[in-house]
Structures are given as C-alpha cells and as structure tokens.
Amino acid sequence: MKELNLKDVEEPNLYRDIFPYHEVPKIKFSTDEIKVDIPDEIWITDTTFRDGQQSMTPFTVEQIVTIFDYLNKLDNNTGVIRQTEFFLYTNRDKEALMECMNRGYKFPQITTWIRANKDDFKLVKDIGIKETGILMSCSDYHIFKKLKMTRTETYNKYVEIVEEALSNGIVPRCHLEDITRADFFGFVVPLVNKLMELSNKYGIQVKIRACDTLGLGVAFPGVELPRSVPAIISGLRKYCGVPSTALEWHGHNDFYYVVPNATAAWLHGCSAVNTTLLGIGERTGNCPLEGMVFQYCQLKGNPGMNLHAITEMSKYFENSMKYEIPPRTPFVGTDFNVTRAGIHADGILKDQEIYNIFDTEKILDRPVLVAVNEYSGLAGIAAWINTYFKLNKENEVDKKDSRVAEIKKWVDNLYENGRTTPITNKELEIEAKMYFKELIDVENTRAS
Incomplete structure (x- = not known):
C-alpha cells in the first residue's frame, strides 16, 4: 500500500525525467496492468x-x-x-x-x-x-x-x-x-x-x-x-x-x-x-x-x-457566429464525408457503404458528397451528379454515359489551362444541366 498522507516538500516535484521542458515530454512505462472496468452508466x-x-x-x-x-x-x-x-x-x-x-x-x-x-x-x-x-x-x-x-x-x-x-x-x-x-x-x-x-x-x-x-x-x-x-x-x-x-x-x-x-x-x-x-x-x-x-x-x-x-x-x-470549422473536422466539417479521389468516387458509384463511415445522411443529415478536380475522372463526375442531385437508383448516371465524357473534357481543359482549385458545385451544376436536361426538372421538382 502506498503512503497516503499529505507529503510536504521543500522543492517542487516537477518530474524532470518526464517533463524536461527543453525537450519533448517523455512517456515512461511500468509493468502494471490496469483492467478495463467501464461503469454501467456513462x-x-x-x-x-x-x-x-x-x-x-x-x-x-x-x-x-x-x-x-x-x-x-x-x-x-x-x-x-x-x-x-x-x-x-x-x-x-x-x-x-x-x-x-x-x-x-x-x-x-x-x-x-x-x-x-x-x-x-x-x-x-x-x-x-x-x-x-x-x-x-x-x-x-x-x-x-x-x-x-x-x-x-x-x-x-x-x-x-x-x-x-x-x-x-x-x-x-x-x-x-x-x-x-x-x-x-x-x-x-x-x-x-x-x-x-x-x-x-x-x-x-x-x-x-x-x-x-x-x-x-x-x-x-x-x-x-x-x-x-x-x-x-x-x-x-x-x-x-x-x-x-x-x-x-x-x-x-x-x-x-x-x-x-x-x-x-x-x-x-x-x-x-x-x-x-x-x-x-x-x-x-x-x-x-x-x-x-x-x-x-x-x-x-x-x-x-x-x-x-x-x-x-x-x-x-x-x-451566425462566423466561426470557421476546419473543413476536414470529423462529423461537422464541410468535407468530412466528401471524396475527391477517383477510385473512391468509383466505389461510391457502386455502393456508398464502401467509402462512407456510416449512413451520414440518415444519422447526421449530411449526404455523402463528391468533389471534382483533375483526379476525379469519369467516376468522380458521375458520382458528383448522383449525390449532388440526390438521384435515386433508377435515375442514376453511369460513368460510361457519353455526356459524362463531355463534362470530363471540360474539366480536363480547365486544369490544362492552369486551374489549381476544385471546381465549385455551382460551376458543375451549370455544366451538368447543359448535357443532362432532365436535371433541370429534378431541381424544379425538389424546389416545389
């Protein structure tokens, strides 16, 4: 049993072997094992x-x-x-x-x-x-x-x-x-x-x-x-x-x-x-x-x-409070369930569960999203259209659709001419509606 009385000391115990201050603090190990004992109520x-x-x-x-x-x-x-x-x-x-x-x-x-x-x-x-x-x-x-x-x-x-x-x-x-x-x-x-x-x-x-x-x-x-x-x-x-x-x-x-x-x-x-x-x-x-x-x-x-x-x-x-949440902050950042990688977007096209941590739309009212850049490829563009316009299975766009290829040409051209930032949703929306006229009806139906 340890000594449990108050121990007054003339000099402070600053644990200099663990906290040297002019170096990164140290982690020291013992052989003691402490078992998990979670309370009934937390x-x-x-x-x-x-x-x-x-x-x-x-x-x-x-x-x-x-x-x-x-x-x-x-x-x-x-x-x-x-x-x-x-x-x-x-x-x-x-x-x-x-x-x-x-x-x-x-x-x-x-x-x-x-x-x-x-x-x-x-x-x-x-x-x-x-x-x-x-x-x-x-x-x-x-x-x-x-x-x-x-x-x-x-x-x-x-x-x-x-x-x-x-x-x-x-x-x-x-x-x-x-x-x-x-x-x-x-x-x-x-x-x-x-x-x-x-x-x-x-x-x-x-x-x-x-x-x-x-x-x-x-x-x-x-x-x-x-x-x-x-x-x-x-x-x-x-x-x-x-x-x-x-x-x-x-x-x-x-x-x-x-x-x-x-x-x-x-x-x-x-x-x-x-x-x-x-x-x-x-x-x-x-x-x-x-x-x-x-x-x-x-x-x-x-x-x-x-x-x-x-x-x-x-x-x-x-x-309302003008507080800037870092975009990649889990659960609350704007990008926490956004994918930019083409291979991930291809997985999302097949099944959101492949690359989404859980059903973020059901649990947090945050549908999975895809952002488009020079690496997104056909799969990324198709996945962006499907997630942004919340298309159901019957109406989803396939990456092999020739119209997706036309949008990809437009994307490639932007980056070949010096663009370095992701393409905004508004830019993509305008371009997608040029090729997919039915998306205008989707937006009108959703608005009504």
Missing part, C-alpha cells in the same frame, strides 16, 4: 460556456441561449448530455444563466465554475445554483510557481472552500487542475481522501474532475503516473474510494490525445467526460462534444439522442 458534460468561450469572442446572451437549446435538442431527454457549466463574473454571464434556467430543461443541468475563494463562492450562493466547479490546482508547477504556496497551505485552502460549499448544501465539483503533472500519492490522494471524508460528514457527494490541463495524459496500457489516464482514474477509485458516478475527466488536445484519453477515462471507471462543442478552448482546444457523442454510441448505442442537432449546431456556429 455520460457527457459540457464546458462550452466556460472553458470553450475563453478561446473566442465572448458569446452574447442570445448565442448562449441558442447553443443551450441545441444541447438540449441533441440530448433529447436521454441524460447523455448531462450538465453544462457557466461563468458568473459578468452581468452577461448571469443574464444568460438565468435565461437558460428559465427554459426549464431537464438536461443539460446547469452548474457553475469558480476559483477557490470565498468571494467567488458568494456568487454561487447569491444565484442559487446547487452545484459548482471549484478550481483546485494540484501539481507542484501550480502550487509552487503560480500559487506561491506550500502543499499544506494549498490543501487547507481547498478543504476550507469545500466545507463552505457543503455546509451551504451546495455540491462541490473539485477541478484538480494539471493532474497529469501532479504528485499523485504525495498530494492528490491525500486531498481527495479528505474530500471523501467531508462527503461522508455532510451526506453530500463531492465530485472530482481530473483535469489534463496541458493534454499530457496518455491512454496507452502500462504508462507510469502522472501521465497515465487509466492509472489516474483507477487510482482515484482504488485509493480514495471515489464512486464512478462522482468522477469526471477533462482533457485538452495538445498531443492529439484528447478523444482517446476521454474514452480511456470511461473505460477505466469514470462516468463523466467533459467536452466543448467543436472542441473549442484554450490552445489546441478541449475534447469535442460531438466526438464523444459518437464514442458513446459505439460503446453504449444511441438511447435516443437527436444527432441531426450536431449538424444544425455546426451550421449555427459557422453562419
């Missing part, structure tokens, strides 16, 4: 209005309420999108929170976020929220370098604010910032054990959010602490007795691990993973909510979420 929480909003121009009240509506529409009363958290520092934040509360939705539940001080906590009491996140930096990088305190001083500060919340009947959700660089047995475990004692004393379950602040967590089997996501989650359960339902993972994407790490947290006993819509957030961003929706569906199936809301929400971000 869910997603959201921090779009808190961590996400910090990376963008502040949202208006109207934008916050509209996004909140989309979260509710996506969840569709399943409880998969369980909670979302708000700031309380500006009048705009408070107005938006009250507007969302007045919606009366069951999900997502509304919570808040504060720093670990009594002035911030007064904001929570004044507005009448029943749960709040509390920032608790837990690595020596933060304790020594940012807070300029000892471990004992930091520990006492956190315990005091949690007891203040509990004595007021408010659920504290303790955000253990920078846990993937923290001394797990020297600081994290003693702190969390004390918080679980307070849970028992007040009869209110304290929640623990493990925060991978710099995206340093690793999901691989056998990785040593402090970077191991499985070891962190299983350790909080084993050494601190934190119930799965009181555990939450919050990650960032600095090393491209954000979705695998969140999934690993689920797989090793954490019920909740924290996300933002489109993965917006500090630096490389947070874990994308829509990504974890599809991870959830792969693990548990879809209990009734309205996945079309993902497409509607992404269009709202682009059109």
Whole structure:
C-alpha cells in the first residue's frame, strides 16, 4: 500500500525525467496492468460556456441561449448530455444563466465554475445554483510557481472552500487542475481522501474532475503516473474510494490525445467526460462534444439522442457566429464525408457503404458528397451528379454515359489551362444541366 498522507516538500516535484521542458515530454512505462472496468452508466458534460468561450469572442446572451437549446435538442431527454457549466463574473454571464434556467430543461443541468475563494463562492450562493466547479490546482508547477504556496497551505485552502460549499448544501465539483503533472500519492490522494471524508460528514457527494490541463495524459496500457489516464482514474477509485458516478475527466488536445484519453477515462471507471462543442478552448482546444457523442454510441448505442442537432449546431456556429470549422473536422466539417479521389468516387458509384463511415445522411443529415478536380475522372463526375442531385437508383448516371465524357473534357481543359482549385458545385451544376436536361426538372421538382 502506498503512503497516503499529505507529503510536504521543500522543492517542487516537477518530474524532470518526464517533463524536461527543453525537450519533448517523455512517456515512461511500468509493468502494471490496469483492467478495463467501464461503469454501467456513462455520460457527457459540457464546458462550452466556460472553458470553450475563453478561446473566442465572448458569446452574447442570445448565442448562449441558442447553443443551450441545441444541447438540449441533441440530448433529447436521454441524460447523455448531462450538465453544462457557466461563468458568473459578468452581468452577461448571469443574464444568460438565468435565461437558460428559465427554459426549464431537464438536461443539460446547469452548474457553475469558480476559483477557490470565498468571494467567488458568494456568487454561487447569491444565484442559487446547487452545484459548482471549484478550481483546485494540484501539481507542484501550480502550487509552487503560480500559487506561491506550500502543499499544506494549498490543501487547507481547498478543504476550507469545500466545507463552505457543503455546509451551504451546495455540491462541490473539485477541478484538480494539471493532474497529469501532479504528485499523485504525495498530494492528490491525500486531498481527495479528505474530500471523501467531508462527503461522508455532510451526506453530500463531492465530485472530482481530473483535469489534463496541458493534454499530457496518455491512454496507452502500462504508462507510469502522472501521465497515465487509466492509472489516474483507477487510482482515484482504488485509493480514495471515489464512486464512478462522482468522477469526471477533462482533457485538452495538445498531443492529439484528447478523444482517446476521454474514452480511456470511461473505460477505466469514470462516468463523466467533459467536452466543448467543436472542441473549442484554450490552445489546441478541449475534447469535442460531438466526438464523444459518437464514442458513446459505439460503446453504449444511441438511447435516443437527436444527432441531426450536431449538424444544425455546426451550421449555427459557422453562419451566425462566423466561426470557421476546419473543413476536414470529423462529423461537422464541410468535407468530412466528401471524396475527391477517383477510385473512391468509383466505389461510391457502386455502393456508398464502401467509402462512407456510416449512413451520414440518415444519422447526421449530411449526404455523402463528391468533389471534382483533375483526379476525379469519369467516376468522380458521375458520382458528383448522383449525390449532388440526390438521384435515386433508377435515375442514376453511369460513368460510361457519353455526356459524362463531355463534362470530363471540360474539366480536363480547365486544369490544362492552369486551374489549381476544385471546381465549385455551382460551376458543375451549370455544366451538368447543359448535357443532362432532365436535371433541370429534378431541381424544379425538389424546389416545389
């Protein structure tokens, strides 16, 4: 059994063998094996209005309420999108929170976020929220370098604010910032054990959010602490007795691990993973909510979420909020199910299932598309006509149609004369209708 008492140190433990700073961080392995132990119930929480909003121009009240509506529409009363958290520092934040509360939705539940001080906590009491996140930096990088305190001083500060919340009947959700660089047995475990004692004393379950602040967590089997996501989650359960339902993972994407790490947290006993819509957030961003929706569906199936809301929400971000989604972003980018390769287009002509990840039209209201460039060939042009005009099997155009060959001559001529960009849908539409007069009728029928 590891030593579980708080270990004060004169010098910070910065794990220089793992985090040399002037080199790329290291991944170290041990022989420990941590078994998969997925909870019976898992869910997603959201921090779009808190961590996400910090990376963008502040949202208006109207934008916050509209996004909140989309979260509710996506969840569709399943409880998969369980909670979302708000700031309380500006009048705009408070107005938006009250507007969302007045919606009366069951999900997502509304919570808040504060720093670990009594002035911030007064904001929570004044507005009448029943749960709040509390920032608790837990690595020596933060304790020594940012807070300029000892471990004992930091520990006492956190315990005091949690007891203040509990004595007021408010659920504290303790955000253990920078846990993937923290001394797990020297600081994290003693702190969390004390918080679980307070849970028992007040009869209110304290929640623990493990925060991978710099995206340093690793999901691989056998990785040593402090970077191991499985070891962190299983350790909080084993050494601190934190119930799965009181555990939450919050990650960032600095090393491209954000979705695998969140999934690993689920797989090793954490019920909740924290996300933002489109993965917006500090630096490389947070874990994308829509990504974890599809991870959830792969693990548990879809209990009734309205996945079309993902497409509607992404269009709202682009059109109304002028947020530019990278085109190849999974599930929400304009090109996520668009093919340009001729051989892929030929496969789509035969059967969409060959080169489409799933029925994107049924699940996301995003029909598979083909873009035409100098490499598309006859198959690409035929596939573009069939998908763009949504032709049924009886009316589909074959790549051997002589009219397709005429359009290909036009395409080839454009690129032979210096064109370097894909041909737009509007250009292709005009050209296709010159040769396929029946497509004009298709468009008229669809419009009516």
